Amino acid sequence: MSEAATQRSIFARNPLDMIAHAHALQVQMCDAMERIADGLPDDVDRRLCAQVASCLQFDLPLHHHDEEAGLFPILRERVLPEDSLGEILDRLASEHSSDTDFASEIAESLEHLGQGGRASNPDMLGYMLRGFFERYRRHVHWENTLVMPVARLRLKPEDLETLSARMETNRRQAS
Template sequence: MSPSPTCQTPDPIGLIAEEHALQCELCDLLEAIADGLPHSFDKALAVIAVSILEGSVPRHMRLEEEALFPVLRDRVASDHPLHAALACLEEEHERDGAMLVELTDALKTAAQQDLVSNPDMLGYMLRGYFDSQRRHIAWEDRVVLPVARQVLTAGDLAGLQGWIMASDHPRCSQQSVVAIRSARSARSVCDRCPSAKPADNVLPFNAKS
């Protein structure tokens, strides 16, 4: 894999915290849909929820499992309680991932038909998912992110930022979403950023990291 530009002021933990805040907003949206049942179904909210459930949520789990959690395991002692916490969170990712697929399918069907055939079941699925997500996010915010801020080195943070920029959902704290989405490569956006030290070769944003 060719190296991406090295950010001199990386803040991947801040980006993860921002994604957690957005996921909490998703939970509020799902709760609003559930509260309307069985008498009403907000199709517009369902369409928004589906787009998030199919996109940013799986990408966030991949970032944690493939990039954040491994480097955290390398930075703490073998007997550190964080190891057990990360294992538990990965199990929750697997469970919630299965719930996510079922919930997404149910919301898509209801939105396409503009009808909820079984509002009690959909309400149960919605509440089960957002209740679980709220606990999961709160646990990561209270336990994982504080440890990450304590133990990760500048090199670790730059590496995480590089992973994010080389992923299919690049983002950073120094550039606007519009600028990043309009760019064709990490070089084209990072060359304009005073916080980046470009490498000679850069993967396009849609390259597999």
């Protein structure tokens, strides 16, 4: 399949499925971070470090952008008072900005390990990894249990089109 056709087939899918898929990958990323933290300082899978670093640097900011510039504002327009989602979306959005900063700091250290280097302070890196994956697992859990079911219930077909278009733009701008 040509790249253009692949792109078309990706965006023909429900954008909420794409977001759910990203969440599943993020859970795997958190598990990988736990394996890395457990193995420090000597038992480190360098390829895994490089993969996680790339995920933290590129995939995560893109996903946060999909939610903040796409899903969350569209959802805010559609939720009903009984969904009581407003404060939760505020909280999740504020977590994005601290997580993006923290992720890029951790990614630098993991990239160094991925290239064959040693952690200058393994205890500190372990502490940072654990802090991140514990918080991020909670973040994804909240989105999967509190946000995604409401999005599937409230978003209309035209909202899904708007979200798809937004996500497509985000990817064009990122590449």
